[in-house]
Amino acid sequence: xxxxxxxxxxxxxxxxxxxxxxxxxxxxxxxxxxxxxxxxxxxxxxxxxxxxxxxxxxxxxxxxxxxxxxxxxxxxxxxxxxxxxxxxxxxxxxxxxxxxxxxxxxxxxxxxxxxxxxxxxxxxxxxxxxxxxxxxxxxxxxxxxxxxxxxxxxxxxxxxxxxxxxxxxxxxxxxxxxx
Numbered sequence: 001x002x003x004x005x006x007x008x009x010x011x012x013x014x015x016x017x018x019x020x021x022x023x024x025x026x027x028x029x030x031x032x033x034x035x036x037x038x039x040x041x042x043x044x045x046x047x048x049x050x051x052x053x054x055x056x057x058x059x060x061x062x063x064x065x066x067x068x069x070x071x072x073x074x075x076x077x078x079x080x081x082x083x084x085x086x087x088x089x090x091x092x093x094x095x096x097x098x099x100x101x102x103x104x105x106x107x108x109x110x111x112x113x114x115x116x117x118x119x120x121x122x123x124x125x126x127x128x129x130x131x132x133x134x135x136x137x138x139x140x141x142x143x144x145x146x147x148x149x150x151x152x153x154x155x156x157x158x159x160x161x162x163x164x165x166x167x168x169x170x171x172x173x174x175x176x177x178x179x
Contacts, residue, residue, distance in 0.1 A: 025174035026075065026114075028155060030056055030068060035114075035155065037168060046168075048161050051145065053153040054127075059179075060092065060153050062101055063109035068153050069093070070179055074172045075114065085116030085159040086166050090175060113154045114175070116162035117142050124150070 023045060027036040035048040052068040053060070059070035069092040077089035093101070093108035101108035121128060121141055128134040133144045146158065155177075157165065 023169050023173065025176060026169070028068075028175065028177040030070070030177065030179055033149075035157065037165070046164075048157050048165070049146070051151060051156040052149045053151050054149055056149045057179075060109060060112070061097070061106075062104070063107040064152075065109070066152055068151070068155060068177065069097075069112055070177050071097075072174060072176050075169065075175050076172045078166065078171055079113075082113070082115055083120070084113065084118050084154075084156065086162050087113040087115035088165075088169070088171065089113055090155075109153065114162075114165070115154055115156055116159040117145060117156065 022039050023037050024040045024042070025038050027038050028034070028050065029036075030052055033050050033052065035050045037045045037047075039045045054066040056068055058067055060067040069090070071092075071094065073094070074091040075088040076091050079087045079089065090112040092112040093110060097108050118124065121138060125134060127150065128136075128141060131144075131148055131150075133141050136144065142158075145156075150156070
């Protein structure tokens with residue numbers, strides 16, 4: 001009986017080590033390809049390697065530029081039915097970015113996410129061939145993509161990592177994306 005209670009206590013404690021209330025915000029440093037989960041004490045709880053847009057330098061300014069936005073946003077929606085395993089929607093563009101794009105006569109873009117790897121690589125065939133992953137199996141592509149910036153402007157992590165983040169982060173929550 002005591003061992004059963006002890007096991008129950010340990011399993012409950014272990015699953016709540018990174019309770020979502022402990023994560024205050026997410027911090028991305030694009031130049032370091034790093035995502036940090038920041039705790040309520042302003043200390044890093046966990047760090048992940050990220051993959052960014054195919055043209056990662058500089059802030060996103062228009063649709064199709066393949067850049068990852070820079071600034072402070074909100075993860076506002078969790079999507080269990082994503083084309084990229086699971087995803088969080090990032091609240092890009094803000095009003096200022098929309099107005100700047102409108103003044104230039106372009107769309108600022110949108111649908112920027114923090115997500116896992118693609119469920120289907122069919123739409124990426126030409127890009128995969130360009131980087132030498134085109135003829136590989138899905139499992140090898142998944143391993144290889146970790147070494148490239150391949151998104152259209154999103155922030156990607158592995159499927160295992162997005163599952164972990166999904167369990168630790170509730171929405172809405174702030175995300176700061178720095179150059």
